[in-house]
Amino acid sequence: MVIVMTPEATQDDVEAITDLVAAAGGEAFASRGVNRTIIGLIGDVEQFATLNLRAMPGVADVVRVSTPYKLVSRENHPDRSTxxxxxxxxxxxxxxxxxxxxxxxxxxxxxxxxxxxxxxxxxxxxxxxxxxxxxxxxxxxxxxxxxxxxxxxxxxxxxxxxxxxxxxxxxxxxxxxxxxxxxxxxxxxxxxxxxxxxxxxxxxxxxxxxxxxxxxxxxxxxxxxxxxxxxxxxxxxxxxxxxxxxxxxxxxxxxxxxxxxxxxxxxxxxxxxxxxxxxxxxxxxxxxxxxxxxxxxxxxxxxxxxxxxxxxxxxxxxxxxxxxxxxxxxxxxxxxxxxxxxxxxxxxxxxxxxxxxxxxxxxxxx
Amino acid sequence: MVIVMTPEATQDDVEAITDLVAAAGGEAFASRGVNRTIIGLIGDVEQFATLNLRAMPGVADVVRVSTPYKLVSRENHPDRSTxxxxxxxxxxxxxxxxxxxxxxxxxxxxxxxxxxxxxxxxxxxxxxxxxxxxxxxxxxxxxxxxxxxxxxxxxxxxxxxxxxxxxxxxxxxxxxxxxxxxxxxxxxxxxxxxxxxxxxxxxxxxxxxxxxxxxxxxxxxxxxxxxxxxxxxxxxxxxxxxxxxxxxxxxxxxxxxxxxxxxxxxxxxxxxxxxxxxxxxxxxxxxxxxxxxxxxxxxxxxxxxxxxxxxxxxxxxxxxxxxxxxxxxxxxxxxxxxxxxxxxxxxxxxxxxxxxxxxxxxxxxx
Amino acid sequence: MVIVMTPEATQDDVEAITDLVAAAGGEAFASRGVNRTIIGLIGDVEQFATLNLRAMPGVADVVRVSTPYKLVSRENHPDRSTxxxxxxxxxxxxxxxxxxxxxxxxxxxxxxxxxxxxxxxxxxxxxxxxxxxxxxxxxxxxxxxxxxxxxxxxxxxxxxxxxxxxxxxxxxxxxxxxxxxxxxxxxxxxxxxxxxxxxxxxxxxxxxxxxxxxxxxxxxxxxxxxxxxxxxxxxxxxxxxxxxxxxxxxxxxxxxxxxxxxxxxxxxxxxxxxxxxxxxxxxxxxxxxxxxxxxxxxxxxxxxxxxxxxxxxxxxxxxxxxxxxxxxxxxxxxxxxxxxxxxxxxxxxxxxxxxxxxxxxxxxxx
Amino acid sequence: MVIVMTPEATQDDVEAITDLVAAAGGEAFASRGVNRTIIGLIGDVEQFATLNLRAMPGVADVVRVSTPYKLVSRENHPDRSTxxxxxxxxxxxxxxxxxxxxxxxxxxxxxxxxxxxxxxxxxxxxxxxxxxxxxxxxxxxxxxxxxxxxxxxxxxxxxxxxxxxxxxxxxxxxxxxxxxxxxxxxxxxxxxxxxxxxxxxxxxxxxxxxxxxxxxxxxxxxxxxxxxxxxxxxxxxxxxxxxxxxxxxxxxxxxxxxxxxxxxxxxxxxxxxxxxxxxxxxxxxxxxxxxxxxxxxxxxxxxxxxxxxxxxxxxxxxxxxxxxxxxxxxxxxxxxxxxxxxxxxxxxxxxxxxxxxxxxxxxxxx
Incomplete structure (x- = not known):
């Protein structure tokens, strides 16, 4: 999961997110650019979904990276089934x-x-x-x-x-x-x-x-x-x-x-x-x-x-x-x-x- | 309901439809044009729907004219409900x-x-x-x-x-x-x-x-x-x-x-x-x-x-x-x-x- | 711009991207997770677009973060125009x-x-x-x-x-x-x-x-x-x-x-x-x-x-x-x-x- | 072309349309049903299109029947081209x-x-x-x-x-x-x-x-x-x-x-x-x-x-x-x-x- 901050987001906004993710047992890595900061999240996506990160101050977008389905996914089951x-x-x-x-x-x-x-x-x-x-x-x-x-x-x-x-x-x-x-x-x-x-x-x-x-x-x-x-x-x-x-x-x-x-x-x-x-x-x-x-x-x-x-x-x-x-x-x-x-x-x-x-x-x- | 015939449709094709509709208790009026014949149907649309008219020889299109809903339609109930x-x-x-x-x-x-x-x-x-x-x-x-x-x-x-x-x-x-x-x-x-x-x-x-x-x-x-x-x-x-x-x-x-x-x-x-x-x-x-x-x-x-x-x-x-x-x-x-x-x-x-x-x-x- | 790698991407795949971005004058930050690595890019997006990063080995997705329009955007022109x-x-x-x-x-x-x-x-x-x-x-x-x-x-x-x-x-x-x-x-x-x-x-x-x-x-x-x-x-x-x-x-x-x-x-x-x-x-x-x-x-x-x-x-x-x-x-x-x-x-x-x-x-x- | 009248359309509404079509050199056949009247038009569709029939009193819908393209149509050119x-x-x-x-x-x-x-x-x-x-x-x-x-x-x-x-x-x-x-x-x-x-x-x-x-x-x-x-x-x-x-x-x-x-x-x-x-x-x-x-x-x-x-x-x-x-x-x-x-x-x-x-x-x- 990747959090894209708005150009106006403050350092406090970023820290509020990294703290929240850490409290939920995940890890958050902030990459600061000229205009924006991007935060990569690592951990349990389903749990992150309950955090309503999109509603946090300074958040422009939340991009899900991993697939939301698991049992039917080929990621953990590479052979096609009969x-x-x-x-x-x-x-x-x-x-x-x-x-x-x-x-x-x-x-x-x-x-x-x-x-x-x-x-x-x-x-x-x-x-x-x-x-x-x-x-x-x-x-x-x-x-x-x-x-x-x-x-x-x-x-x-x-x-x-x-x-x-x-x-x-x-x-x-x-x-x-x-x-x-x-x-x-x-x-x-x-x-x-x-x-x-x-x-x-x-x-x-x-x-x-x-x-x-x-x-x-x-x-x-x-x-x-x-x-x-x-x-x-x-x-x-x-x-x-x-x-x-x-x-x-x-x-x-x-x-x-x-x-x-x-x-x-x-x-x-x-x-x-x-x-x-x-x-x-x-x-x-x-x-x-x-x-x-x-x-x-x-x-x-x-x-x-x-x-x-x-x-x-x-x-x-x-x-x-x-x-x-x-x-x-x-x-x-x-x-x-x-x-x-x-x-x-x-x-x-x-x-x-x-x-x-x-x-x-x-x-x-x- | 209106039946649009193909340009190649024959007189027999048209009659087959008018007969079928009549047998189902409806009426069919054929209007013959230079290139095509159009047949207007009058009667119970739901019953016509079971006739599969679209599959009859010579039929190009079947156009439904009346609404398929009745109880919620404003046609028979012009005042808006509260x-x-x-x-x-x-x-x-x-x-x-x-x-x-x-x-x-x-x-x-x-x-x-x-x-x-x-x-x-x-x-x-x-x-x-x-x-x-x-x-x-x-x-x-x-x-x-x-x-x-x-x-x-x-x-x-x-x-x-x-x-x-x-x-x-x-x-x-x-x-x-x-x-x-x-x-x-x-x-x-x-x-x-x-x-x-x-x-x-x-x-x-x-x-x-x-x-x-x-x-x-x-x-x-x-x-x-x-x-x-x-x-x-x-x-x-x-x-x-x-x-x-x-x-x-x-x-x-x-x-x-x-x-x-x-x-x-x-x-x-x-x-x-x-x-x-x-x-x-x-x-x-x-x-x-x-x-x-x-x-x-x-x-x-x-x-x-x-x-x-x-x-x-x-x-x-x-x-x-x-x-x-x-x-x-x-x-x-x-x-x-x-x-x-x-x-x-x-x-x-x-x-x-x-x-x-x-x-x-x-x-x-x- | 954010690069999402596939679970199978290797360390070499990641480095190939960070090297390419650096050669184009940008910066790339890799965040490694349990299943995937995410790379955040900072710099000139239009230039990155010419790199065809999506075609590089190990890349699952490329997510654009900033808007592709500039002159008409409100980002640099916050007041609405008349x-x-x-x-x-x-x-x-x-x-x-x-x-x-x-x-x-x-x-x-x-x-x-x-x-x-x-x-x-x-x-x-x-x-x-x-x-x-x-x-x-x-x-x-x-x-x-x-x-x-x-x-x-x-x-x-x-x-x-x-x-x-x-x-x-x-x-x-x-x-x-x-x-x-x-x-x-x-x-x-x-x-x-x-x-x-x-x-x-x-x-x-x-x-x-x-x-x-x-x-x-x-x-x-x-x-x-x-x-x-x-x-x-x-x-x-x-x-x-x-x-x-x-x-x-x-x-x-x-x-x-x-x-x-x-x-x-x-x-x-x-x-x-x-x-x-x-x-x-x-x-x-x-x-x-x-x-x-x-x-x-x-x-x-x-x-x-x-x-x-x-x-x-x-x-x-x-x-x-x-x-x-x-x-x-x-x-x-x-x-x-x-x-x-x-x-x-x-x-x-x-x-x-x-x-x-x-x-x-x-x-x-x- | 077929004109579908509303249930409220009057006999005068129907005649206004048949007259208009006749004046434009076409023919109009009205089929009266229990609830509605349907009028089939025969003649030059392009000309009918200029009549704005849809705007006439009592008209519920106008259904085009023939194709609006001629030169590329297969109707008059049944063999496929190379x-x-x-x-x-x-x-x-x-x-x-x-x-x-x-x-x-x-x-x-x-x-x-x-x-x-x-x-x-x-x-x-x-x-x-x-x-x-x-x-x-x-x-x-x-x-x-x-x-x-x-x-x-x-x-x-x-x-x-x-x-x-x-x-x-x-x-x-x-x-x-x-x-x-x-x-x-x-x-x-x-x-x-x-x-x-x-x-x-x-x-x-x-x-x-x-x-x-x-x-x-x-x-x-x-x-x-x-x-x-x-x-x-x-x-x-x-x-x-x-x-x-x-x-x-x-x-x-x-x-x-x-x-x-x-x-x-x-x-x-x-x-x-x-x-x-x-x-x-x-x-x-x-x-x-x-x-x-x-x-x-x-x-x-x-x-x-x-x-x-x-x-x-x-x-x-x-x-x-x-x-x-x-x-x-x-x-x-x-x-x-x-x-x-x-x-x-x-x-x-x-x-x-x-x-x-x-x-x-x-x-x-x-």
């Missing part, structure tokens, strides 16, 4: 395809979408049973009935389930069905929910708040991690900007930026960021090429009948091209697509996932 | 000052801040017992202990209490102490919480999400209203922009814009928008002058020791100037400051509020 | 009203608008002869013919002229007619134009770029000032945000923020920021109340026929209310409205401006 | 690499950078002689001396030159040296400059304004096209958002969006958008994968000594990886890298460029 969802890895060696319907509507629609997803190479099934909607008049999801449909479709297809939870008090219920709990963009600072999913013992997919800075996003992950759960996958899904041509602006740069700051895997949602079907495949290619650890994509057998976000769902004709992207691009970034072999026997689903090692030669990887 | 909080009005005839500490820390600090607030003309006491914080390492509030302190200070000062609730399942607890429930900026799309406060039977102050459009903000209010509670006060508290000089950018224009769209009262938070003490009084003047129905301001007896947002709290020396603003500016916009006379007898607090009529002559009011 | 435009002051003691048509269309329309402006208390006439338009198909202004109309109307009304210049090579022409040169929001980083108006010997009104940070805006002013012209008035006119309800978002906080950073006067354009007639008067009240040194407002005798921005121009019925604002609000912020008495005799216009001293008692001023 | 710069194509069949130093500093540095660029597969050389800089104290470029250096380096390497022009009155000078004129982000609405480059008879690279919407960017291109020049290449270079981790946010989605709206080629600048060397290669991969028609990249032999934007320039070690990207990724999107064979004989440079046809099978292309 999160495993019922045997399916999401991490630096693979490109995982998660796909499925935006919302679970019927058993038939969900199964059809799951089979489309699987045919395109998906190893995890997405699908919403609880939908947070901006309008109270919009379809809000099927709730537990939707969770049961997802569980049935997992049985039939072998695909583990990723599904959203929107209320802290539904976490136990959703976790009893889901293989991975999703926290959506509107709940990115719903701290009660973040803590609850952190305690639920299931992997978590944490979408970026649609107006969260990268630092706020990592702080949200820190809330989950603090409850003892480091099986967190971050999902970039577009941010709010002034540009109206797309629903949100996919911040593709966030992928390498976050991978440098945090050891957690980062995936991309090309469906919700653009909100337009014609952008999904180009953005999927961009996501894999930039180095994302996976993508999550809406598919729907009959998007014109979808109760939620139909205009962005991929349809049958797109899936072959999606499969081709998942086959051709990962080797160019030194990865394999995550491949799952599922054997369903009776009521038990056994999932075996084979992830190839990174290609021996990956010349295009930076 | 919300009364334990006898204190917030509405078009008054300028209500809500003040108090950002966070409740101790009984002494809360009482001192409340007395400062009252001396400056406040008729409602703000104070946080549950604090949503970006960092899990920051002070999170005293919880129910803080609520009890607030109730004691209400007893001592006669000021009704406004306090935040951050989790749907704390609503009953907080409502048992508070006179008005605040929903904070980070929870502006926490729909479970919005519905819960809507059902709690207490007035609600709904802060604008820090990146919510005005329409999204009004939709959030609609969630509250749907549960039967129209005692909602909207609070503009700054939006996220690219400008780093202030914590957020106070969207002062939002006040008259919202007052035109909705009948609900709108107040301004000049403390959290700027995040700087030196901006609080100028922004308070601007808020009253633009026509806000009130302001909510942080005060703290010892901001250098504050556990939360000390740098923006007003201190003793500022309060006389705040009182002068509350005295001099409201008449220029045809309002009176809300004045409260509180008589505390035993365990019962009787609050009598006198609000003068609008000044007879208000030449500067637009 | 700029005088042909006798009309814009500065800390007054609230100057500048009004007129967005674009000069005809002699009649311009004269009529000028008389409307004058009746409302305006002491300077705005009017565009060169219009920068987003679309090449939109009306681009009358050019020199428009300047001649403005000069005639100045003759008839005694109001000095503020008009925009959009190309560096038109500066001499425009300056031969205008009393104040306006640089518009789209040219806020047209550095050739900024330098040319800086050399023209006329006061300059510099609108904020619609997406300029306050620092960039002050840097643009520095370009003007560098050419020897400190008669610069800054004009806040709304910034681009995600909110669609208004054309731009008026950054009302920018007024006190800039007044603290720079000695230059700051005015507000409530017409272009909102783009809506119904917002002009509320935003004018907010601007005066927040402490702006003036406002610039579009008026038009027949806005339904205006060739540019008609929907935001004030019309006759609004002007009495505008006059009332200019009469009632300035005293509450310790100012007087600038009053001009113009005597036109033959070809010479004599302008006498009386600006009252600040009100003796200004209790609401912060 | 722009050829001294024999080097930029268009839908190729991925063109433009590289070189941000600023021309010395003959040696420029030549070294050009050779680095060429080795990585560049077929065009970028380099700035006129630099628009936010600070007047920053290096502003070598001017014509820099242009001569670029011409010499073209002679030595065979690489055609792309260089920026910042003032309308320098266009002839710059065009006498350059093969392609660049208009930078700060001049995206400098209409005098846009018109001047449109008339210069050289291909133009038009960077997106750092806060321009896609529509404004295409309108800027329309200014160039209006002067008879359709050899325009659009360059996405990042937009201003609230996220501080990168200098700007690369709007990768803009590439397919613009390619759908306009026939002009679109390239990406991964250097300036992120402002960080570590992001250049990942963003280059993303750009090629999303379907960009080229990339423009800063390289510098000694970035630690660069006078401008050193921290983002690629250095020697990165170039092999850049070359690999340019070799491996284009075939996956059905393209070839543009390959140039230059034979320099005496004072004449003959450039032969071979661009392979699109790969026969391009399964991943969407």
């Amino acid at each position: 999160v495993t969802v019922r045997g399916v890895p999401i991490g630096p060696d693979t490109v995982t395809l998660i796909a499925g319907p935006c919302a679970v509507e019927t058993p038939e629609q969900t199964l059809e979408a799951a089979l489309m997803a699987k045919a395109a190479g998906a190893t995890l099934l997405r699908g919403g049973a609880f939908k947070p909607r901006t309008s109270p008049y919009a379809f809000q999801g099927l709730g537990e009935k939707g969770l049961r449909i997802l569980a049935d479709v997992r049985e039939q297809t072998g695909l583990p389930i990723v599904t959203e939870v929107v209320d802290a008090h539904d976490v136990a219920l959703v976790a009893s069905y889901a293989d991975m709990l999703q926290v959506g963009t509107r709940n990115a600072q719903n701290f009660a929910l973040l803590q609850a999913v952190g305690a639920a013992g299931k992997p978590v997919m944490l979408k970026r708040g649609m107006t969260a800075t990268i630092e706020e996003w990592l702080m949200a992950a820190e809330y989950v991690a603090q409850r003892g759960n480091l099986d967190i996958v971050l999902c970039e899904r577009g941010i709010r900007t002034y540009e109206p041509a797309t629903r949100n602006t996919l911040d593709i740069s966030a992928v390498p930026v976050v991978q440098r700051l945090s050891h957690l895997p980062v995936i991309v949602d090309p469906s919700h960021s653009g909100g337009r079907r014609d952008l999904v495949l180009p953005l999927t290619r961009a996501a894999v090429a930039v180095g994302a650890d996976g993508v999550i994509i809406d598919v729907h057998p009959h998007p014109e009948q979808a109760l939620c976000d139909g205009p962005q769902a991929l349809v049958d004709g797109d899936l072959e091209r999606l499969a081709a992207i998942m086959r051709d691009f990962p080797p160019l970034v030194g990865r394999t697509a995550a491949v799952t072999v599922a054997a369903t026997t009776g009521g038990t689903t056994t999932v075996t996932t084979t992830t190839g090692g990174a290609a021996a030669a990956a010349p295009a990887l930076a | 919300v009364t909080v334990r006898g204190v009005p917030i509405g078009p005839d008054t300028v209500t000052l809500i003040a108090g500490p950002c966070a409740v820390e101790t009984p002494e600090q809360t009482l001192e801040a409340a007395l400062m607030a009252k001396a400056a003309g406040a008729t409602l006491l703000r104070g946080g017992a549950f604090k949503p914080r970006t960092s899990p390492y920051a002070f999170q509030g005293l919880g129910e202990k803080g609520l009890r302190i607030l109730a004691d200070v209400r007893e001592q000062t006669g000021l009704p209490i406004v306090t935040e609730v951050v989790d749907a399942h704390d609503v009953a607890l907080v409502a048992s102490y508070a006179d008005m429930l605040q929903v904070g900026t980070r929870n502006a799309q926490n729909f479970a919480l919005l519905q819960a406060v809507g059902a709690a039977g207490k007035p609600v102050m709904l802060k604008r999400g820090m990146t919510a459009t005005i329409e999204e903000w009004l939709m959030a209010a609609e969630y509250v209203a749907q549960r039967g509670n129209l005692d909602i006060v909207l609070c503009e508290r700054g939006i996220r922009t690219y400008e780093p000089a202030t914590r957020n950018t106070l969207d002062i224009s939002a006040v008259p814009v919202v007052q035109r769209l909705s009948h609900l009262p709108v107040i301004v938070d000049p403390s959290h928008s700027g995040g700087r003490r030196d901006l609080v009084l100028p922004l308070t003047r601007a808020a009253v002058a633009v026509g806000a129905d009130g302001v909510i301001i942080d005060v703290h007896p010892h901001p250098e020791q504050a556990l939360c947002d000390g740098p923006q709290a007003l201190v003793d020396g500022d309060l006389e100037r705040l009182a002068a603003i509350m005295r001099d500016f409201p008449p220029l916009v045809g309002r009176t400051a809300a004045v409260t006379v509180a008589a505390t007898t035993g365990g019962t607090t009787t609050v009598t509020t006198t609000t003068g009529g609008a000044a007879a002559a208000a030449p500067a009011l637009a | 700029v005088t435009v042909r006798g009309v002051p814009i500065g800390p003691d007054t609230v100057t009203l500048i009004a007129g048509p967005c674009a000069v269309e005809t002699p009649e329309q311009t004269l009529e608008a000028a008389l409307m402006a004058k009746a409302a208390g305006a002491t300077l006439l705005r009017g565009g002869a060169f219009k920068p338009r987003t679309s090449p198909y939109a009306f681009q202004g009358l050019g020199e013919k428009g300047l001649r109309i403005l000069a005639d109307v100045r003759e008839q009304t005694g109001l000095p002229i503020v008009t925009e210049v959009v190309d560096a090579h038109d500066v001499a022409l425009v300056a031969s007619y205008a009393d104040m040169l306006q640089v518009g929001t789209r040219n806020a980083q047209n550095f050739a134009l900024l330098q040319a108006v800086g050399a023209a010997g006329k006061p300059v009104m510099l609108k904020r770029g619609m997406t300029a940070t306050i620092e960039e805006w002050l840097m643009a002013a520095e370009y003007v000032a560098q050419r020897g012209n400190l008669d610069i008035v800054l004009c806040e006119r709304g910034i681009r945000t995600y909110e669609p309800a208004t054309r731009n978002t008026l950054d009302i906080s920018a007024v006190p923020v800039v007044q603290r950073l720079s000695h230059l006067p700051v005015i507000v354009d409530p017409s272009h920021s909102g783009g809506r007639r119904d917002l002009v008067l509320p935003l004018t009240r907010a601007a005066v109340a927040v402490g702006a040194d003036g406002v610039i407002i579009d008026v038009h005798p027949h806005p339904e026929q205006a060739l540019c921005d008609g929907p935001q121009a004030l019309v006759d019925g609004d002007l009495e209310r505008l006059a009332a604002i200019m009469r009632d609000f300035p005293p509450l912020v310790g100012r007087t409205a600038a009053v001009t008495v113009a005597a036109t005799t033959g070809g010479t216009t004599t302008v006498t401006t009386t600006t009252g001293g600040a009100a003796a008692a200004a209790p609401a001023l912060a | 722009v050829t710069v001294r024999g080097v194509p930029i268009g839908p069949d190729t991925v063109t690499l433009i590289a070189g130093p941000c600023a021309v500093e010395t003959p040696e540095q420029t030549l070294e950078a050009a050779l680095m660029a060429k080795a990585a597969g560049a077929t065009l050389l970028r380099g700035g002689a006129f630099k628009p800089r936010t600070s007047p104290y920053a290096f502003q470029g070598l001017g014509e001396k820099g242009l001569r250096i670029l011409a010499d380096v073209r002679e030595q390497t065979g690489l055609p030159i792309v260089t920026e022009v910042v003032d309308a009155h320098d266009v002839a000078l710059v065009a006498s040296y350059a093969d392609m004129l660049q208009v930078g982000t700060r001049n995206a609405q400098n209409f005098a400059l846009l018109q001047a480059v449109g008339a210069a008879g050289k291909p133009v690279m038009l960077k997106r304004g750092m806060t321009a919407t896609i529509e404004e960017w295409l309108m800027a291109a329309e200014y160039v096209a209006q002067r008879g020049n359709l050899d325009i290449v659009l360059c996405e270079r990042g937009i201003r958002t609230y996220e501080p981790a990168t200098r700007n946010t690369l709007d990768i989605s803009a590439v397919p969006v613009v390619q759908r709206l306009s026939h002009l080629p679109v390239i990406v600048d991964p250097s300036h958008s992120g402002g960080r060397r570590d992001l250049v290669l990942p963003l280059t991969r993303a750009a090629v994968a999303v379907g960009a028609d080229g990339v423009i990249i800063d390289v510098h032999p000694h970035p630690e000594q660069a006078l401008c934007d050193g921290p983002q320039a690629l250095v020697d070690g990165d170039l092999e990886r850049l070359a690999a990207i340019m070799r491996d990724f284009p075939p996956l999107v059905g393209r070839t890298a543009a390959v140039t064979v230059a034979a320099t004989t005496g004072g004449t440079t003959t450039v032969t460029t071979t661009t392979g046809g699109a790969a026969a099978a391009a399964p991943a292309l969407a």
